[in-house]
Amino acid sequence: MTQPAEIIRKSFGLKEEVKPQLAASYHSPLIEKIKANGFRHQTGRLTFRLAQEFGFCYGVDRAIDYAYETKAKFPDRRIFLTNEIIHNQRVNQKLREIGIQFLYGPYSSGVSVDDIRQNDVVILPAFGAMVKEMAELQKKGCVIVDTTCGSVMSVWKRVDAYGRDGFTAVIHGKYDHEETRATSSRSLQYDGGQYLVVRDKEQAQKVCDYIEGRGNKEEFMREFGPAASPDFDPDRDLGRVGCANQTTMLSTESLEIANMLQQAVSARYGQSEVAARFRHFDTICSATQDRQDAILKLAAEGVDLMIVVGGYNSSNTGHLVEISLQHCPAYHVKDAECIISRGLIRHKKVFSMDEIETSPWLPEGNLTIGITAGASTPNRVIEEVITRVVELGAAPATGALVCVNCGAELESRSCKVRCLRCGYFEDCSDGGNDTPNKV
Numbered sequence: 001m002t003q004p005a006e007i008i009r010k011s012f013g014l015k016e017e018v019k020p021q022l023a024a025s026y027h028s029p030l031i032e033k034i035k036a037n038g039f040r041h042q043t044g045r046l047t048f049r050l051a052q053e054f055g056f057c058y059g060v061d062r063a064i065d066y067a068y069e070t071k072a073k074f075p076d077r078r079i080f081l082t083n084e085i086i087h088n089q090r091v092n093q094k095l096r097e098i099g100i101q102f103l104y105g106p107y108s109s110g111v112s113v114d115d116i117r118q119n120d121v122v123i124l125p126a127f128g129a130m131v132k133e134m135a136e137l138q139k140k141g142c143v144i145v146d147t148t149c150g151s152v153m154s155v156w157k158r159v160d161a162y163g164r165d166g167f168t169a170v171i172h173g174k175y176d177h178e179e180t181r182a183t184s185s186r187s188l189q190y191d192g193g194q195y196l197v198v199r200d201k202e203q204a205q206k207v208c209d210y211i212e213g214r215g216n217k218e219e220f221m222r223e224f225g226p227a228a229s230p231d232f233d234p235d236r237d238l239g240r241v242g243c244a245n246q247t248t249m250l251s252t253e254s255l256e257i258a259n260m261l262q263q264a265v266s267a268r269y270g271q272s273e274v275a276a277r278f279r280h281f282d283t284i285c286s287a288t289q290d291r292q293d294a295i296l297k298l299a300a301e302g303v304d305l306m307i308v309v310g311g312y313n314s315s316n317t318g319h320l321v322e323i324s325l326q327h328c329p330a331y332h333v334k335d336a337e338c339i340i341s342r343g344l345i346r347h348k349k350v351f352s353m354d355e356i357e358t359s360p361w362l363p364e365g366n367l368t369i370g371i372t373a374g375a376s377t378p379n380r381v382i383e384e385v386i387t388r389v390v391e392l393g394a395a396p397a398t399g400a401l402v403c404v405n406c407g408a409e410l411e412s413r414s415c416k417v418r419c420l421r422c423g424y425f426e427d428c429s430d431g432g433n434d435t436p437n438k439v
């Protein structure tokens with residue numbers, strides 16, 4: 001008889017051993033330098049300002065560490081990831097290069113769970129895995145390295161409690177996102193357990209309308225069918241609701257959605273019933289919140305444009321773009337290749353999966369460019385983007401006058417002019433050495 005799987009949820013103690021490999025693939029001397037310089041980097045006419053919190057979060061750092069440690073621990077065994085470890089092409093490709101295979105998703109090796117043998121090792125990503133997926137793997141008796149982030153597990157605890165206590169879990173998220181699929185599957189462990197995933201306030205309003213008796217069942221199920229538990233019935237299952245979120249949603253929107261639902265429950269059943277029919281716990285993870293707060297702060301301090309680096313299917317990266325766009329032009333790029341030229345950038349359109357091109361995107365003159373990155377973006381990729389922008393765009397436009405001291409473009413063409421960036425005073429009126437550089 002097959003032994004149940006061994007589940008490992010901690011480091012193998014090989015962190016130091018894999019450190020050089022991780023450094024070679026993901027770390028960036030330039031980003032370290034920028035951080036040491038007060039998150040600021042100036043070159044020619046461009047000033048880059050890095051958000052105080054950006055890039056790899058604690059959950060992603062840990063998942064990648066464990067994947068490399070697993071390879072070091074079991075060099076001769078077949079090692080699989082259930083799906084993308086995080087939403088970053090570079091990271092997933094690197095894992096393939098070291099011999100880790102994928103069971104599902106865009107990097108699938110064609111090996112299915114049915115083919116998993118007792119001697120194999122299967123890594124679960126930071127998003128976690130669905131309950132039934134986990135059960136199938138456990139039956140195989142393989143070694144399971146579970147890198148599910150602790151913040152995702154906190155959401156699961158809430159959703160478990162909702163299911164146990166007869167509340168439908170209303171999850172603010174994307175129903176087909178790996179994390180949300182894993183989270184919603186928790187509801188189905190309980191008799192009558194139900195879930196409903198709402199994408200945004202617009203969808204939440206439709207749920208509220210239904211709670212308050214203004215909905216049409218057919219229309220409701222047409223819209224929410226794929227986002228609801230298999231035998232979800234809005235007439236039966238919206239009487240007691242508990243809110244949760246995918247950990248990487250826009251925190252302000254999650255809070256608004258919870259408030260909307262609470263008001264709908266109150267309007268339908270009366271304020272006295274709210275405690276018995278409505279529950280809410282904020283399950284946005286602290287790393288997501290910190291990145292959203294940091295981009296707000298950076299935007300408020302004033303940048304001319306924002307570049308947000310991250311995978312196009314990365315939910316938390318998308319929200320950083322949404323926040324940025326409320327303050328300035330913002331471009332969501334996946335890597336340096338998106339910076340095509342000084343005049344042309346390729347980027348993901350907000351609220352859509354379309355990749356579009358924008359021209360012009362980099363105005364002339366002195367510019368402050370805000371930089372941030374989603375929780376699954378390695379510093380190396382951010383460095384490459386900054387380097388590419390510098391290569392193509394740091395030089396002043398032809399004919400511009402530049403400060404001989406710092407390289408910034410001078411705002412005036414007069415012979416006596418003070419550089420607004422470094423304060424250096426140019427005086428070419430005597431035709432002497434202080435003549436501003438003309439490009």
Ligand code: SF4
Nearest residue numbers: 057059149151247285
């Ligand atoms: S974004 Fe948050 S929940 Fe997701 S892996 Fe990172 S820390 Fe964990």
